[in-house]
Amino acid sequence: MPTTHTLDIANAGGSSMLLDIKNLDVTFGAGDNPFRAVAGVDLQVAPGEIVGIVGESGSGKSVTMLAAMGLIDAPGRVTADRLSFAGRDLLTMKPREKRAIVGAEISMIFQDAQTSLNPAYAVGDQLLETLAEHQNLKGAAARARVLELLEQVEIPDAKSRLSAYPHQLSGGMSQRVMIAMAIACNPKLLIADEPTTALDVTVQAQIMELLVNLQRQNNMGLILITHDLAVVAEVAQRVVVMYAGEVVEQSPVPDIFNTPRHPYTQALLCSIPEHSKGAERLATLSGVVPGRYDRPKGCLLSPRCPYVQPVCHNEHPLLEATHRGSARCFFALDDAGRPSHG
Amino acid sequence: MNTPLQATLPTPDFPSPLAEFWRGFARNRGASAALAFMLLLALAALFAPWIAPYSPIEQYRDALLTPPAWAEGGSWRFILGSDELGRDILSRLLHGARISLWIGVVSVLCSMIPGVVLGLLAAFYPTRLGILIMRLMDIMMALPSLLLAVAIVAVLGPGLGNTMIALAIVSLPSYVRLTRASAMTELTRDYVVASRLAGAGTLRLMFNTVLPNCMAPIIVQATLGFSSAILDAAALGFLGLGAQPPLPEWGTMLAAARDYLESAWWVVTMPGLTIVLTVLALNLMGDGLRDALDPRLKQND
Amino acid sequence: MIQFLLKRLGVVIPTFLGITVLAFALIHVIPGDPVLVMLGERNIDPTYYREAMHRLGLDLPLWQQYLHYLGNLLQGDLGTSIKTNIPVLQEFLALFPATLELSLAAMGFALVFGLAAGIVAAVKRGTVVDHTVMGAALTGYSMPIFWWGLILIMVVSVHLGLTPVSGRIDIEYDIAPITGLMLIDTLISGEPGAFVSALEHLILPAIVLGTIPLAVIARMTRSAMLEVLREDYIRTARAKGLSRSRVILKHALRNALMPVVTVIGLQVGTMLAGAVLTETIFSWPGIGKWLIDAIGARDYPVVQGGILLIASMIILVNLLVDLLYGVINPRIRHAR
Numbered sequence: 007m008p009t010t011h012t013l014d015i016a017n018a019g020g021s022s023m024l025l026d027i028k029n030l031d032v033t034f035g036a037g038d039n040p041f042r043a044v045a046g047v048d049l050q051v052a053p054g055e056i057v058g059i060v061g062e063s064g065s066g067k068s069v070t071m072l073a074a075m076g077l078i079d080a081p082g083r084v085t086a087d088r089l090s091f092a093g094r095d096l097l098t099m100k101p102r103e104k105r106a107i108v109g110a111e112i113s114m115i116f117q118d119a120q121t122s123l124n125p126a127y128a129v130g131d132q133l134l135e136t137l138a139e140h141q142n143l144k145g146a147a148a149r150a151r152v153l154e155l156l157e158q159v160e161i162p163d164a165k166s167r168l169s170a171y172p173h174q175l176s177g178g179m180s181q182r183v184m185i186a187m188a189i190a191c192n193p194k195l196l197i198a199d200e201p202t203t204a205l206d207v208t209v210q211a212q213i214m215e216l217l218v219n220l221q222r223q224n225n226m227g228l229i230l231i232t233h234d235l236a237v238v239a240e241v242a243q244r245v246v247v248m249y250a251g252e253v254v255e256q257s258p259v260p261d262i263f264n265t266p267r268h269p270y271t272q273a274l275l276c277s278i279p280e281h282s283k284g285a286e287r288l289a290t291l292s293g294v295v296p297g298r299y300d301r302p303k304g305c306l307l308s309p310r311c312p313y314v315q316p317v318c319h320n321e322h323p324l325l326e327a328t329h330r331g332s333a334r335c336f337f338a339l340d341d342a343g344r345p346s347h348g
Numbered sequence: 349m350n351t352p353l354q355a356t357l358p359t360p361d362f363p364s365p366l367a368e369f370w371r372g373f374a375r376n377r378g379a380s381a382a383l384a385f386m387l388l389l390a391l392a393a394l395f396a397p398w399i400a401p402y403s404p405i406e407q408y409r410d411a412l413l414t415p416p417a418w419a420e421g422g423s424w425r426f427i428l429g430s431d432e433l434g435r436d437i438l439s440r441l442l443h444g445a446r447i448s449l450w451i452g453v454v455s456v457l458c459s460m461i462p463g464v465v466l467g468l469l470a471a472f473y474p475t476r477l478g479i480l481i482m483r484l485m486d487i488m489m490a491l492p493s494l495l496l497a498v499a500i501v502a503v504l505g506p507g508l509g510n511t512m513i514a515l516a517i518v519s520l521p522s523y524v525r526l527t528r529a530s531a532m533t534e535l536t537r538d539y540v541v542a543s544r545l546a547g548a549g550t551l552r553l554m555f556n557t558v559l560p561n562c563m564a565p566i567i568v569q570a571t572l573g574f575s576s577a578i579l580d581a582a583a584l585g586f587l588g589l590g591a592q593p594p595l596p597e598w599g600t601m602l603a604a605a606r607d608y609l610e611s612a613w614w615v616v617t618m619p620g621l622t623i624v625l626t627v628l629a630l631n632l633m634g635d636g637l638r639d640a641l642d643p644r645l646k647q648n649d
Numbered sequence: 650m651i652q653f654l655l656k657r658l659g660v661v662i663p664t665f666l667g668i669t670v671l672a673f674a675l676i677h678v679i680p681g682d683p684v685l686v687m688l689g690e691r692n693i694d695p696t697y698y699r700e701a702m703h704r705l706g707l708d709l710p711l712w713q714q715y716l717h718y719l720g721n722l723l724q725g726d727l728g729t730s731i732k733t734n735i736p737v738l739q740e741f742l743a744l745f746p747a748t749l750e751l752s753l754a755a756m757g758f759a760l761v762f763g764l765a766a767g768i769v770a771a772v773k774r775g776t777v778v779d780h781t782v783m784g785a786a787l788t789g790y791s792m793p794i795f796w797w798g799l800i801l802i803m804v805v806s807v808h809l810g811l812t813p814v815s816g817r818i819d820i821e822y823d824i825a826p827i828t829g830l831m832l833i834d835t836l837i838s839g840e841p842g843a844f845v846s847a848l849e850h851l852i853l854p855a856i857v858l859g860t861i862p863l864a865v866i867a868r869m870t871r872s873a874m875l876e877v878l879r880e881d882y883i884r885t886a887r888a889k890g891l892s893r894s895r896v897i898l899k900h901a902l903r904n905a906l907m908p909v910v911t912v913i914g915l916q917v918g919t920m921l922a923g924a925v926l927t928e929t930i931f932s933w934p935g936i937g938k939w940l941i942d943a944i945g946a947r948d949y950p951v952v953q954g955g956i957l958l959i960a961s962m963i964i965l966v967n968l969l970v971d972l973l974y975g976v977i978n979p980r981i982r983h984a985r
Contacts, residue, residue: 184885187889
């Protein structure tokens with residue numbers, strides 16, 4: 007999908023942004039060895055924009071979004087220089103005010119839709135609850151709206167599904183219900199955390215198409231968390247690549263696929279068959295994302311990076327502006343995909 | 349999973365199962381304190397005749413209902429006070445520990461051993477014998493253990509020996525069910541199949557191959573069974589169906605103390621407190637054992 | 650659902666028959682001549698003995714005696730009390746409401762405080778509150794309730810003078826037993842003093858009887874809640890912007906209740922056993938005290954009938970709990 011919406015990140019002021027996150031840290035565990043699951047993440051989403059967040063499991067992409075939603079619990083600590091939604095500061099907001107936004111203006115769907123629905127309540131009741139909570143909509147009007155929502159997410163025979171229980175629905179159906187629940191209050195931002203990972207391949211495409219259609223109809227901001235770059239390539243306008251709790255690159259869509267600046271992005275691209283065609287095939291990265299006990303001192307990718315230099319082991323690179331985005335690499339790749347140290 | 353019963357030689361990298369178990373158990377402070385308390389109680393029970401200041405049945409007619417040493421009107425002659433017949437409560441409690449622990453040990457052993465055997469039989473012959481055994485256990489489980497014990501004692505007549513028999517019978521089903529359930533799981537494991545293919549006989553399979561791997565939950569159950577045996581024995585004693593006076597069984601002591609609620613709180617308080625502490629200690633130990641022996645059963649905490 | 654019910658009945662009926670065999674055997678296992686045991690007499694005239702033997706059917710072969718016994722049972726004939734000469738079933742029915750009232754009050758107490766304690770402990774997991782609540786629960790679980798009853802009487806009734814020591818109501822009130830439940834009967838009678846008196850008499854026994862179920866429910870609720878709070882749908886509920894209390898009480902508790910309901914069913918047996926002790930301590934005129942008194946008086950028809958009736962009730966309650974479980978768990982209710 008060609009992007010019609012170009013965005014100049016550098017000039018974008020905080021107020022015009024739908025979601026504006028600056029220097030977000032999420033820490034788990036206390037004492038001598040706290041674990042920073044998310045470290046210094048900046049993220050901005052414009053109204054109506056589709057942003058993909060990509061990374062391996064454990065890269066902190068879900069945690070970042072849960073933190074934005076205010077769903078990180080007590081042992082975890084969330085700090086940020088700025089965390090605002092539609093110009094309102096989520097950090098200083100009272101819990102009650104925040105709850106009025108969460109679920110209504112920002113909503114989220116999750117990877118495993120079947121376990122994300124409460125098994126004890128009928129589908130219709132779970133949808134009604136959202137409407138009652140945020141729009142004070144009850145009775146016949148609420149039921150009519152629920153039906154409308156179920157039809158909007160293309161659930162066949164919606165009326166009879168109202169009294170169905172989650173265990174009676176397939177994975178794809180459950181995800182449609184989750185989506186209906188998420189768009190119930192016409193949110194300005196929808197966060198989809200690996201919405202298709204748990205589904206059959208054929209269903210995946212349908213759900214993705216549904217999400218994109220809904221995004222276009224309602225002009226929502228959409229954050230798509232995934233480890234699948236191919237999906238992002240098709241729908242997103244901008245991509246943020248995360249690695250071990252940090253943003254390592256972010257860039258508009260055609261650029262990130264044509265001219266990745268960070269070695270990690272390049273490696274991810276090479277794992278997609280279509281994109282490695284023609285280019286010299288890069289071996290997949292060996293090793294795994296560093297965890298709590300084996301965080302490298304310098305660049306977090308240094309133990310796995312094919313272009314690693316001595317400085318990478320000792321110093322931590324900052325996120326620096328590239329042509330139309332930014333990358334966290336001392337030797338950002340050039341247009342030919344070669345590291346800048348030659 | 350290895351059980352602590354098969355203690356292997358410790359190697360530098362892998363601590364023996366026994367050591368590993370002990371480390372897990374000792375980390376649990378409540379369980380360790382409970383173990384210390386139980387060891388102390390067992391020693392006190394063992395040496396009661398030597399450490400108790402008086403005979404448990406000797407009556408000091410000049411000192412009826414003396415309050416404990418620290419209370420008003422009390423004296424160090426009777427540290428925990430004396431009862432309505434002038435008997436030293438501390439001495440009675442120490443001797444009572446012998447009775448209660450003895451009841452616990454005997455009734456646990458007398459229900460665990462047949463229970464385990466029946467459970468193994470039910471697991472190895474699940475079609476006819478197994479069904480028969482389990483139906484019988486269902487019938488026994490239909491009555492709560494204390495009521496069944498009351499019924500049995502009603503038939504056999506009150507007394508210490510019959511109490512033990514009754515308690516052994518009522519806790520039988522828990523061992524049978526537990527052993528059967530874990531043995532059934534083990535029977536599907538490859539090592540059992542391998543052992544069977546190697547030509548191991550049924551008896552060998554039952555007791556040498558399967559049983560050691562079912563021991564963890566059985567040991568936990570035995571600890572918890574110990575505590576409920578003490579509790580139920582005291583209840584029977586209290587109802588006048590258990591150990592008979594003048595035996596200083598804790599529950600029997602309480603039965604006699606009922607008339608002194610208004611005048612002598614210590615006669616009521618001391619035996620009950622002893623029961624609570626003992627049962628609490630055993631339950632804490634049971635929880636600790638379960639967590640240390642079988643992480644799968646670990647409760648969330 | 651029907652299938653589920655039939656399956657449960659398939660287990661319940663053999664168990665019930667087993668209990669009847671057990672109760673039947675009781676009379677024959679007791680040392681001594683069954684005729685003398687049933688009549689509760691020592692030396693009787695040989696003609697009368699033979700006549701009684703025939704009347705009680707004890708001259709028949711054992712299996713015929715059992716069938717006879719079973720036939721009588723099905724007609725509601727559980728024998729006659731030696732002491733009072735009143736049919737056992739009639740005595741049971743007269744006394745059962747007292748036990749029912751006590752058990753309901755105790756279960757209500759245990760449920761309210763047990764659920765609350767379990768939820769609070771789970772939500773405040775790992776804090777001082779959690780440790781205190783769970784320590785108290787384990788202590789309650791380890792409590793010999795007959796002693797706990799004595800201590801409460803000593804402190805609350807004797808020293809503080811807050812509640813009466815024994816019985817169901819002050820003797821000054823004469824309440825017609827309409828439902829048999831004193832609280833309701835006193836309300837019907839229209840005497841406010843009588844209701845207060847009945848309530849005062851009920852409080853301590855209910856607390857004593859409810860203590861162990863409370864402890865068990867609290868422990869079970871806590872661990873079930875901890876399990877449920879980790880589930881994905883709790884995250885969904887929070888992502889909906891629901892308040893914390895709504896997430897816990899509506900979304901978590903409903904699912905945590907399923908294992909708790911099973912435990913409550915098992916506690917009914919424990920409660921009836923506990924009633925024996927509680928009623929003895931508080932001189933509460935229910936079936937527990939009746940059974941113990943009958944054992945003391947060697948009134949074997951009552952012992953036999955009482956045990957059979959109590960066991961049947963426990964079986965029945967457990968069956969009801971299974972059905973209730975089916976109602977709150979949609980997976981069973983809508984089983985295909």
